[in-house]
Amino acid sequence: MLSWLQGLVDERGLMGDFVLIGSAQFNLIQSITQTLAGRVARVELLPLSAKELAEAGKVPNSLTQMLFQGGYPALYDRQVSPQDWFSNYIATYVERDVRQLIAVRDLGQFQTFVKMCAARTGQLLNLASLGADCGLSAVTAKQWLTVLKTSYVITLLRPHHRNYGKRLVKTPKLYFLDSGLAAWLLGIRDAQTLETHAARGALFETWVVSELYKQRLNAGQPLDLYFWRDSVGNEVDLILETAQGLQPLEIKSGSTYAKDWVQGVRKWQALAGADSLEPALVYGGTESFAREGLKVWGWRDVAQSTRFNLVT
Numbered sequence: 001m002l003s004w005l006q007g008l009v010d011e012r013g014l015m016g017d018f019v020l021i022g023s024a025q026f027n028l029i030q031s032i033t034q035t036l037a038g039r040v041a042r043v044e045l046l047p048l049s050a051k052e053l054a055e056a057g058k059v060p061n062s063l064t065q066m067l068f069q070g071g072y073p074a075l076y077d078r079q080v081s082p083q084d085w086f087s088n089y090i091a092t093y094v095e096r097d098v099r100q101l102i103a104v105r106d107l108g109q110f111q112t113f114v115k116m117c118a119a120r121t122g123q124l125l126n127l128a129s130l131g132a133d134c135g136l137s138a139v140t141a142k143q144w145l146t147v148l149k150t151s152y153v154i155t156l157l158r159p160h161h162r163n164y165g166k167r168l169v170k171t172p173k174l175y176f177l178d179s180g181l182a183a184w185l186l187g188i189r190d191a192q193t194l195e196t197h198a199a200r201g202a203l204f205e206t207w208v209v210s211e212l213y214k215q216r217l218n219a220g221q222p223l224d225l226y227f228w229r230d231s232v233g234n235e236v237d238l239i240l241e242t243a244q245g246l247q248p249l250e251i252k253s254g255s256t257y258a259k260d261w262v263q264g265v266r267k268w269q270a271l272a273g274a275d276s277l278e279p280a281l282v283y284g285g286t287e288s289f290a291r292e293g294l295k296v297w298g299w300r301d302v303a304q305s306t307r308f309n310l311v312t
Helices: 002-012 026-031 050-055 063-069 082-101 107-118 127-134 138-150 179-185 191-195 200-218 259-275 299-303
Strands: 154-159 173-176 225-229 235-241 246-252 280-283 289-291 294-298
Touching: 050 299, 063 179, 063 191, 063 200, 082 107, 082 138, 082 179, 107 127, 107 138, 107 173, 107 179, 127 138, 138 154, 154 200, 173 179, 173 200, 179 200, 191 200, 200 225, 200 235, 200 246, 200 299, 235 259, 246 259, 259 280, 280 299, 294 299
Parallel strands: 154 225, 246 280, 280 294
Antiparallel strands: 154 173, 225 235, 235 246, 289 294
């Protein structure tokens, strides 16, 4: 098919004449012999962003529902419960896409692996521990993580490379790219349960990181997203590299602002000096304000690009 398309593209010379859409088809990708180099542009489409939901008038009324439902389009354009949809999605994903890419002898073991990854969203990645919990070697765990990353289920956030003379954590952090999928894998079956669930903070952080990930992809920007953590536990949840400098962003799921939320950011600022831009914080409340050189955004502002815009 691609050989036929190449001939038509060369003959017509029109930009955007064909749009090929669909989920990742691993066998098709592996068998492509015509790359159409110089003739195509690739667009990576993740689940719907909060901004896209806002423009369609589909943003859930509460943060808890937003985290629980996630951003997959099917959950917004038809009457289907997240519980039913995610169950079928995982079954289809495992039985079709995974088998196309790697030889998984025990599909139940792979499903356990995906659930163990969900339990670690927002945490430092420890391949040896993850593999041991699933009865796998670290090598196999790394291979299976690559599958999840290739199919846009997870991403790995790298630590920022500039150390300012401090010993830094060099391990990446694992994040799901959809909070709803992660919540379902954690056994959360309704939004009310999420109100007091131990993973609420991790899921909120997952949601914000995924929103920044989508924002940069949708704007055609490089994924220059990092975190910072030193050897004694001081941490900044996100650092964005921009043309103007480094933008630190802290993420807290609480609904009431607390001063100690930015201790890690302040320590990093003292080291970064002139490299640091004005820090920002996203939290689980609804009010937005500025305080002591800090921009504070409520969770709903994530959907408003005119207010929550870190793409530069």
